[in-house]
Amino acid sequence: MHRRLNPAYLFIAPSAVALIVFTIWPIVQAFWMSLHEWSFMAQERPFVGAGNYQELVGDPRFWNALRNTVVYTIVGGPFQIGLALLLAVALNGKIRGRAFLRSAYFIPVISSLAIMAIVWAFLFDPDIGLVSAWLAELGLPRIAWLREPGTAMLAVIVVGIWKTLGFNMVILLAGLQGIPAEHYEAAEIDGASRWQQFLHITIPGLRQTLLFVTVISVIASLQAFDQIYVMTRGGPLFSTETLVSYVYRQGFELFRLGYASAISWVLFLIIVVLAVFQLRFFRYREVD
Numbered sequence: 001m002h003r004r005l006n007p008a009y010l011f012i013a014p015s016a017v018a019l020i021v022f023t024i025w026p027i028v029q030a031f032w033m034s035l036h037e038w039s040f041m042a043q044e045r046p047f048v049g050a051g052n053y054q055e056l057v058g059d060p061r062f063w064n065a066l067r068n069t070v071v072y073t074i075v076g077g078p079f080q081i082g083l084a085l086l087l088a089v090a091l092n093g094k095i096r097g098r099a100f101l102r103s104a105y106f107i108p109v110i111s112s113l114a115i116m117a118i119v120w121a122f123l124f125d126p127d128i129g130l131v132s133a134w135l136a137e138l139g140l141p142r143i144a145w146l147r148e149p150g151t152a153m154l155a156v157i158v159v160g161i162w163k164t165l166g167f168n169m170v171i172l173l174a175g176l177q178g179i180p181a182e183h184y185e186a187a188e189i190d191g192a193s194r195w196q197q198f199l200h201i202t203i204p205g206l207r208q209t210l211l212f213v214t215v216i217s218v219i220a221s222l223q224a225f226d227q228i229y230v231m232t233r234g235g236p237l238f239s240t241e242t243l244v245s246y247v248y249r250q251g252f253e254l255f256r257l258g259y260a261s262a263i264s265w266v267l268f269l270i271i272v273v274l275a276v277f278q279l280r281f282f283r284y285r286e287v288d
Helices: 007-034 051-057 061-090 099-112 113-123 130-137 151-177 181-189 193-204 206-222 226-232 243-253 257-281
Strands: none
Touching: 007 257, 051 257, 061 099, 061 151, 061 206, 061 243, 099 113, 099 151, 113 151, 113 206, 113 257, 151 193, 181 193, 193 206, 206 257, 226 243, 243 257
């Protein structure tokens, strides 16, 4: 009996092919490379099995990069989400210049992070930067933000927050506009304060949106690279070297693609585990 082809398969075929070619296959290829001593400089690529992963265990640079990545995510993530939520709530109200402010906060999202990182590097310069000039106006000492291990990570985190703030704000703003206005009107009639409305209407109404923003922000933070490479190149003293920047060094500076692939796979597994944990921990149930 002739079976009719479901038209849905024809619609998803282009996306499925792109997903396989540009996402799934590179992941599989990276895992295969991680099992070899793979290098641009050598024609022979001997199979080493778990050798690259065993080397990671004893590599202090890897653990330092992992620690820096965790710090970047834990410190920057809450600010990326919290500040975006505050901005979204503020810009969801009837204030003057609302459209302009929404656009202004979104401009960094569509700007090249590499180019903006150069601008920020000048801003943080202790001699000619505006940040140091403002500190001097307040009677505070000039700080070499990008030259000191204690402040370099803070500087790149600030740039990361500035870059992603507008994206999270727009997503949360869309979620806010999906909350029925009748809920707020009923709460006002019952005498609920603005803070009570925020806790009992806004936050529950943004459950799924906050989940999406949280997952995306964590994944983006774990993959931080652009501003770090441009502003500090992982320094000073490897204080801002993250897993992605360490992958870049091993793969494209030292040409150890097998070892770089092993690091990439470790990062991939960390992202998958954290994403699954967040989806299960914050999973939405249709109960109101």
